[in-house]
Amino acid sequence: MDFRVRDANFEPYMAPTGPQKYITESYVSSPPALIIIDEAGIVWTLGMEFARNYGASDPRGEYCFEVLANGHRTGEYASRIERRGGKIRIFTAQGFKRWNGRQFV
Amino acid sequence: MREFIVSISNSTVISTTTLILLLPASAPNPNIEFLRFWISQNANATSAQQRVNLRTQISSWPTVAAFTPRSLKQQDKTASIIAGFVSNALAGAGINATVEGAGTTNIIHEDAFNVLNGWLHVPTPPESIVMPANAAVTSASAMGLEMQFPSTPATLTGWAWGCIFREV
Numbered sequence: 001m002d003f004r005v006r007d008a009n010f011e012p013y014m015a016p017t018g019p020q021k022y023i024t025e026s027y028v029s030s031p032p033a034l035i036i037i038d039e040a041g042i043v044w045t046l047g048m049e050f051a052r053n054y055g056a057s058d059p060r061g062e063y064c065f066e067v068l069a070n071g072h073r074t075g076e077y078a079s080r081i082e083r084r085g086g087k088i089r090i091f092t093a094q095g096f097k098r099w100n101g102r103q104f105v
Numbered sequence: 106m107r108e109f110i111v112s113i114s115n116s117t118v119i120s121t122t123t124l125i126l127l128l129p130a131s132a133p134n135p136n137i138e139f140l141r142f143w144i145s146q147n148a149n150a151t152s153a154q155q156r157v158n159l160r161t162q163i164s165s166w167p168t169v170a171a172f173t174p175r176s177l178k179q180q181d182k183t184a185s186i187i188a189g190f191v192s193n194a195l196a197g198a199g200i201n202a203t204v205e206g207a208g209t210t211n212i213i214h215e216d217a218f219n220v221l222n223g224w225l226h227v228p229t230p231p232e233s234i235v236m237p238a239n240a241a242v243t244s245a246s247a248m249g250l251e252m253q254f255p256s257t258p259a260t261l262t263g264w265a266w267g268c269i270f271r272e273v
Contacts, residue, residue, distance in 0.1 A: 011114065012265060013143075013147070024221075028222055031226065032226065034223025034224055
């Protein structure tokens with residue numbers, strides 16, 4: 001997956017602000033956390049605009065937003081980003097997808 | 106729906122600070138529905154808990170830096186009914202209070218978060234906070250919504266926060 005398009009509503013917290021200081025603990029979920037950082041130093045956040053504005057479906061009635069990697073659009077829409085067992089996973093209208101280092105599957 | 110952002114990055118707070126104040130306009134202007142609040146920081150790499158409140162306050166508000174909300178959608182070129190807050194005038198938004206308001210407050214949401222992870226509050230539809238347009242043009246009985254640190258953070262620098270609201 002090639003993240004080239006920065007989200008239009010980018011905020012500084014969506015990207016690394018310096019050398020990586022920590023990796024998010026397991027079982028942290030966004031929301032209520034704002035950011036999740038993986039071993040590669042990628043900052044995972046939820047975008048600002050409702051995904052339905054882009055034609056995406058909300059999973060089980062939850063609000064969903066585009067998943068951003070370092071503030072760049074991924075094309076995936078989810079209501080939650082979680083860190084489980086050292087992996088990043090997202091809850092989408094198609095169920096959970098897991099980050100394999102290159103894409104969500 | 107027309108949606109707007111109030112946000113600030115890499116800012117220093119003084120202590121138990123009101124981070125955001127938003128004062129709806131008088132009727133028949135739109136009500137304000139709050140869709141998202143967030144807080145983050147980049148100065149402290151040590152795990153620490155921080156409390157946060159969402160509260161209402163009437164008639165006398167904090168001294169804040171005026172902030173003009175910007176549109177969430179790039180295609181929306183019309184400014185919000187909410188402008189930068191000017192002392193005790195309705196339809197205003199401000200950030201990072203230097204002096205707290207004397208008006209009566211009422212806490213409507215209370216939470217705490219780890220500063221390493223930040224805080225994101227996305228209320229689902231039945232839980233979203235709607236601030237009705239104020240009934241009076243004068244400020245005496247008007248009500249604003251605030252996001253506030255009820256306790257002093259371990260580190261005062263490097264804070265970022267914001268909210269998204271829409272006019273309904």
